[in-house]
Amino acid sequence: MQTAQAIQELEALVGSHNVLSSRAERLVYGYDASVFRGTEVLAVVFPESAPQVARLVTWCKHHNVPYLARGTGTGISGGAIPTHGGVIIELARMNRVLEIDLANQVAVVEPGVINQDLKQLLLQHGYAYTYVPDPGSQVVSTIGGNVSTNAGGMHCLKYGITSNHVVGLEMVLPDGHIVEVGGKAVDTPGADLTGLLVGAEGTLGIVTKIIVRLLRLPETVVTQLALFQTVDDAANAVSNIIGAGLLPAALELLDNTMMRVVDQAMHIGYPAHAGAALIIELDGFQEDMPRMVERVAEICTMHQVISIETAASVEASARVWLSRRAAFGAMARLATHCYIVDGCVPRTKLPEALRRVTAIGERYGLLIANLAHAGDGNLHPAIPFHQQNPGETERVLAAGRAILEACVELGGSITGEHGVGIEKQNEMPLMFSATELEVMRRIKLAHDPDELCNPKKIFPRSMFPEVTA
């Protein structure tokens, strides 16, 4: 159909103030935080309710136009990149916190609510509860986006990932039906559909409402910075801390390269000779802290720890965390782009995995700075590069693939939290047989047989029939 007519019809559906159609605007929405770039879209629309989303989806289905949902575009696997044009359904205006139900320890939110904003709101009210999932992007990313990738974060070691904090949701299906799954009551009859739909990367429908679990704020929090001589020592200490039955709230590892990058940017004062830094956060009851702190110190000492310092104030604690949370930002000083690999291995295999990452860096002639959610075995090698240099992007992606192959070989996964999107479509066969991919695809076909809803993502590109535009 004619573009002008299409725009007119979309404006009629959501109001002209909710449609962006200028060329510049449409091009801008072809980017997200990943290294991928999309094709030109027809329009960007901003629905304000689930029925509006349903009408948009129905319109797209009727006109055979692909579409995808977008939060704030912080994803780095390309989940929000429009690879086939069509319509971007931007959920930023569906950003209300609909209900805070402390008695049931849940909140009901629209998908556009920013992760950190929910935490802030609870804090402002002086509630003793918080929303725990804290992906690195939490200041900017939306809860809908977090749900779509099943985002992790630094506190999922103890508290679980997004999926463990979603008890129900509402989704607009590609045929326009609005379904509700899960709810405030647990164990609703039927399968765990809520769990199945979390992490579907926007390919099964559009989430329009989420019921999230709130958790009690811990009584006491202790933040520590431990410096080790080698990455091996730090990673082994992590294994043993957890193996000893202690469950810290967070265990974040930075290698020497990353420490230098962060130090240059923020002047933390990391000693040059330290091979690795480990941020340890312990939380729980006051009476448990001394013994926990002592036990952790004992285990770190067994692994030749150079020093452990406990942050003596809230500000000191925030500074320790800033060095971790601003790490990727600090990488921006090294090159125009930074590729963040996301792989996962069993915790005890982390030292070996990091050794292989170093070897791969050398093999491909690339500088790699390492961050890891060490307690989960979730590594984030960060590779600075210049996208405009011919061949450099390919080399970086090849190194990334080699790292993922190593992770799978060690019994892990090609993605711990960032999702498959576009980035890892062709790595899916590292983990799944053709039969397994076909079985997984049955879910997609049950939702979106027309392949219009964030089309051709997740599955290996060789699997798709043509989408007629």
Place this chain on the structure above:
Amino acid sequence: MTTADALGARLEALLGPGHVWADTCTTASYRLGTQCPTIVVQPQTGAQVAEVLDLATRERLAVVPWGQGTQMHLGQLPARYDLALSLARLTRIVDYDAANLTLTAEAGVSVREVYRLTLPQRQFLPLGFPGTMASLGGLLVTNTSGVKRLRHGSVRDLLLGLQVALPDGALVRFGGRVVKNVAGYDMNKLFIGSLGAFGVVVETTYRLVTLPEEDQCLAVAFPTLAQGLAAASAVRAAGLLPSAITLLQAAVAAAWAPTLPLQGHASQVVLLVNYDGTAESVARQIQESRALCATHGSLDATVLTGDALMTWWAHQHSWCTVPSTEDQMMLQVRLGVPPARLADALAQLATLPACCAQESHWCADVGHGQVLARLPLEPLLSDTTVRAVQDWLHTLRIPLQVLQGYGVVEWAPPVLRQQLDVWGESSGVLLLQRYKQRFDPHATVNPGRFVAGL
């Protein structure tokens, strides 16, 4: 050769002799309601399970999987029943990785066996009840979480991966052994609570939890239900970390443990709060809870620990599991509501169907808004009884739905069960129907037993 003989021969060719039975004695022991299977098979591997399903689908046979048989009463009776598929031989421990706190085991392994294996490493799997014979696969497909769910997580939180045999004969794995894994759809979740509707789980990987240093349960008697509920609410809001909060009628508590050292014959309900963790934190939480309960008019309190606590849970387990005699005239229902509306759920039990012989008995999981109620029925099942129960169920579900809750029938005598809407309404039925169409188009596994007659 009859069709049954021919089928038996083909199954023996697949599984070997000695793993296929067609005699009436064996088939009778796999009876569900009034139906017995024609043949019972006991594959030795997941691959064999897949082959059996493949054959069954091609021949349009109906298969009912059996784990340890502890919860076969759930769901509706099967619409058809040709093969009993016993997973009793799938009992291998594939990989116990204590350092990483993960356990991979075949679906037929019992929780009791898991405890035996992991306790020496000071680890445990918080599913089902300690010492239960329920199988790992069975717990998964019935979505049976554990007593300590409030602190240590549910089936969904503990499941890392599985291997499943599909009705079309495929044998596939989803998830893995790592805690963080978002590669593709979270397919594991499709099978949780599915009663086998989409496939038969043959192997599971679960996350384990460190055994706590101390484990105690505070038991408190209250004169009225209202006070017990108020105290329970206060405990929930108190910033403590209970592993379980249970409220039950004093009469039920007395039946479970006549020696429970609680004074107060005037008590109507007993509140039990379980804490586990370090000795210091458990002691403090018990003390604080005790004080809280006192402010809500508690009559007496005692602490259960060690063997006494294990015995208590064993009683709770056998009460919640149905009677083994199928002709017991009883209705067992599970009501689910948002936890803050538990009082409303209990209020629904005030009006019972006319055919109830005596008053109902109930036990409530306060932390999760779940009530398990047992209604004794008149000894003779008549059309009037059936009608009365149907009406009661229907009426019960209206206010529950308004509360965003539900009510399911967990047990009823087979003749009655067949005439009841066991599951009630369920959101997401549309999706379940579509998945069923793609995973099990010929309704091979447990036909008719699941939600919406699937």
